[in-house]
Structures are given as C-alpha cells and as structure tokens.
Amino acid sequence: MTLPLTSPASTVVFADLDDTLFQTLRKLPGADPATLTPMTVDSRGQPHSHATPAQMALLDLLAAPHVTLVPVTGRDAAAMARVTLPLRSWRVLDHGLTILTPAGTPDPEWAAQVRAQLAPLQEPLRAGTGAIAPHAARLGARLTSHAAHGTPFMTVLKHPDADPAVLAELQDRLEAAHGPDHPLRVIANANNVSLLPRHLGKAAAVRYLLGTHLSGAALTLGLGDSVSDLPFMDECDFALTPRRGQLMRTLRALTLPQR
Structure with missing residues (x-):
C-alpha cells in the first residue's frame, strides 16, 4: 500500500x-x-x-x-x-x-512499536496522574485516562466551564514536574490539559x-x-x-x- x-x-x-x-x-x-x-x-x-x-x-x-x-x-x-x-x-x-489502514484496521507494525515504547512509561504516567489528581479534584476538574492498544498513554484534565485560571494552574503544576528531560510532556489548549508521551x-x-x-x-x-x-x-x-x-x-x- x-x-x-x-x-x-x-x-x-x-x-x-x-x-x-x-x-x-x-x-x-x-x-x-x-x-x-x-x-x-x-x-x-x-x-x-x-x-x-x-x-x-x-x-x-x-x-x-x-x-x-x-x-x-x-x-x-x-x-x-x-x-x-x-x-x-x-x-x-x-x-x-494509533494508525488505521485505509481498510480501517490498526497498522500492526506501528501498534507493536507503540506497545513496546509505552511499557516503560507506565510508572511515570501513574506517578504524574496520582500527583495531579488531588489538585484536579480541589479545582473541580475532571481527570480521565486514555488508552491505546490496551495500554494507558494519556491523562486528560478538563474543567466543566473551561475555566482558564483552573486549567492554567493545572498546566503549571504538570509542567513543573515534567521538564524537558522527562519522558512525558504537557500539552494544553482552551479546553483541557493533557499529560502524554514526549517522543511518541x-x-x-x-x-x-x-x-x-x-x-x-x-x-x-x-x-x-x-x-x-x-x-x-x-x-x-x-x-x-x-x-x-x-x-x-x-x-x-x-x-x-x-x-
């Protein structure tokens, strides 16, 4: 193909x-x-x-x-x-x-690469999620975990009113704990803040x-x-x-x- x-x-x-x-x-x-x-x-x-x-x-x-x-x-x-x-x-x-082929099925080679690279990221992801969870609860933000190929890869924080002050505080806390040398990175927009793999x-x-x-x-x-x-x-x-x-x-x- x-x-x-x-x-x-x-x-x-x-x-x-x-x-x-x-x-x-x-x-x-x-x-x-x-x-x-x-x-x-x-x-x-x-x-x-x-x-x-x-x-x-x-x-x-x-x-x-x-x-x-x-x-x-x-x-x-x-x-x-x-x-x-x-x-x-x-x-x-x-x-x-996840990469889907034109037929709509996961590309097996990419899926295998992703699973291998996600394995060592599980503990950092659990630690980062656990550290931010009480702050999210205090600020009224919802925390959800997302998985690909049966393996967690991302934590997403959302506020029901998309409160910019709440999202900014959560972003600042995550970024302070996940610097440029950390295997996880932080991305943010007007709706949410997420923690996910840096190089994948x-x-x-x-x-x-x-x-x-x-x-x-x-x-x-x-x-x-x-x-x-x-x-x-x-x-x-x-x-x-x-x-x-x-x-x-x-x-x-x-x-x-x-x-």
Missing part, C-alpha cells in the same frame, strides 16, 4: 481535524448557521462541529484526485466514527498512538507513514491549529494553519528582530 513515486496522487496532506477543518458552534460566535456545514455528530447523532465556507473550500481542494488526505487527530476510534467527513486513506488517531505522538506517526506506506509523496502539507501540532507539521514540506488558531496567536505574539 506504499504510494508509488509515479502516482498522480502524489500530494499527501496530514491534517488535524478539530479547530482546523471544523469546530463547534461555541467557537463560531456570530456565524450564520445557514452558511455552516455539519461535519461531526455527538453521541446522540446530532450535529456537533461545523465547517465554515472557507473550510469547505479548503476541503474541496483536498478532495482532488491527486491529493491523499490523512487526518492526524487526538480523537480515538469512537470519536473518529462521529466525523462525517469522508476519509478513505490512512488515519492517525489517539494523538499518533503525531510527529512520530507521520514520520512512520512517510517512511513506509506514503514514501512516494512528491509534496507533503501539514495542517494544524495548535502549538502541539507543530512537530508533525514540521515533518512536511509546507505548513498551513488557521488564522484564529492557537498556533497563529502564538506566532503573532512573537517579537523577533528582522535579520
């Missing part, structure tokens, strides 16, 4: 989904509902996330015959099943811990696909909205980010000298 060098479908786009190709109505204040296209459903089957006209225009471009669209998402299989966007190629789920994630999954099944790509594009998407976008020839996303806000805040 490797993409041949001579294939006309030689452009591969690795794209984050939420807040890149679609978002919830809460993040579209003032938008005319008549102009939006439902892209996901909730657990009751009701429309949940929507694409704007600009996002639909982008999706039209990505639907061209010479383009292979590969979602690179934090969604697990159940959440991915609620995405109505037609996806026919490889899919990267669980923040990179979206970027590693994209590198694996580019080195194996998609090695014939003449052009690769990386699409993402978050700072945490930057490593996998950096694996691609070019990067594209929404103008209102976390990554663009971070870039606009930089004051680097012109040289």
Whole structure:
C-alpha cells in the first residue's frame, strides 16, 4: 500500500481535524448557521462541529484526485466514527498512538512499536496522574485516562466551564514536574490539559507513514491549529494553519528582530 513515486496522487496532506477543518458552534460566535456545514455528530447523532465556507473550500481542494488526505487527530476510534467527513486513506488517531489502514484496521507494525515504547512509561504516567489528581479534584476538574492498544498513554484534565485560571494552574503544576528531560510532556489548549508521551505522538506517526506506506509523496502539507501540532507539521514540506488558531496567536505574539 506504499504510494508509488509515479502516482498522480502524489500530494499527501496530514491534517488535524478539530479547530482546523471544523469546530463547534461555541467557537463560531456570530456565524450564520445557514452558511455552516455539519461535519461531526455527538453521541446522540446530532450535529456537533461545523465547517465554515472557507473550510469547505479548503476541503474541496483536498478532495482532488491527486491529493491523499490523512487526518492526524487526538480523537480515538469512537470519536473518529462521529466525523462525517469522508476519509478513505490512512488515519492517525489517539494523538499518533494509533494508525488505521485505509481498510480501517490498526497498522500492526506501528501498534507493536507503540506497545513496546509505552511499557516503560507506565510508572511515570501513574506517578504524574496520582500527583495531579488531588489538585484536579480541589479545582473541580475532571481527570480521565486514555488508552491505546490496551495500554494507558494519556491523562486528560478538563474543567466543566473551561475555566482558564483552573486549567492554567493545572498546566503549571504538570509542567513543573515534567521538564524537558522527562519522558512525558504537557500539552494544553482552551479546553483541557493533557499529560502524554514526549517522543511518541503525531510527529512520530507521520514520520512512520512517510517512511513506509506514503514514501512516494512528491509534496507533503501539514495542517494544524495548535502549538502541539507543530512537530508533525514540521515533518512536511509546507505548513498551513488557521488564522484564529492557537498556533497563529502564538506566532503573532512573537517579537523577533528582522535579520
């Protein structure tokens, strides 16, 4: 299933989904509902996330015959099943811990690599989760553990009101305990704070696909909205980010000298 060098479908786009190709109505204040296209459903089957006209225009471009669209998402299989966007190629789920083949089955080689690398991370993950749990409870945040291939790999902290002060305190506490040399890292956005493997994630999954099944790509594009998407976008020839996303806000805040 490797993409041949001579294939006309030689452009591969690795794209984050939420807040890149679609978002919830809460993040579209003032938008005319008549102009939006439902892209996901909730657990009751009701429309949940929507694409704007600009996002639909982008999706039209990505639907061209010479383009292979590969979602690179934090969604697990159940959440991915609620995405109505037609996806026919490889899919990267669980923040990179799971790769599904075009047939929808886990790639066995990648799964074996992930299980081997997760084994030594179990104790650090338990320790980090245990240390933050009482602070999460005190602040009214919900703590959940996520697993891939039957093995825990991530702890997620959410606040019911997405209180920025609560999330900031939890992020600060986690980052203080998980420095750059720690095997676990912290990622955060407006909705949650997560603790997950430092060297096993979206970027590693994209590198694996580019080195194996998609090695014939003449052009690769990386699409993402978050700072945490930057490593996998950096694996691609070019990067594209929404103008209102976390990554663009971070870039606009930089004051680097012109040289």
